[in-house]
Amino acid sequence: MRTDTIETAAGSSLEIIIEGAGDDVLIYHHGTPAAGPVEAELLEAATTHNFTIVQVVRPGYGASTRQMQRSVADVARELGLVEQTLGNWVRQERIDRGEREGTTTEIREENVRLRREVKHLTMERDLLKKATAFWVKESER
Numbered sequence: 001m002r003t004d005t006i007e008t009a010a011g012s013s014l015e016i017i018i019e020g021a022g023d024d025v026l027i028y029h030h031g032t033p034a035a036g037p038v039e040a041e042l043l044e045a046a047t048t049h050n051f052t053i054v055q056v057v058r059p060g061y062g063a064s065t066r067q068m069q070r071s072v073a074d075v076a077r078e079l080g081l082v083e084q085t086l087g088n089w090v091r092q093e094r095i096d097r098g099e100r101e102g103t104t105t106e107i108r109e110e111n112v113r114l115r116r117e118v119k120h121l122t123m124e125r126d127l128l129k130k131a132t133a134f135w136v137k138e139s140e141r
Helices: 040-048 072-077 083-096 105-139
Strands: 001-009 012-019 026-027 052-055
Touching: 001 052, 040 052
Parallel strands: 026 052
Antiparallel strands: 001 012, 012 052
């Protein structure tokens, strides 16, 4: 079991608890007031079916910022999330830590940088080709 804290755009904190190492994510809420240990049978079933269980700790408990009169839907809107987004974060974190196969965030960022560089160099090359063709044509006159 691991815990993490997500900082929201509004500046509040939301604690999540992550259990398992599956490819798909199950958002689990066992009741109030906060997240707790996942029952052994549920964890076993999740593992068997390749799920990771993610629990969101209710605001005001654990590391989650207390905010009165707030619903889970309010938190999701504040984070700009749908369930799949949270699952994507968990999957990418596993890849970045080497626990799962895939392209790391560092490699993705490097690929973006290299694509931009290739685009820039291609434009420079094309410009040089055109300039060379122009000067060859001019020198033949």
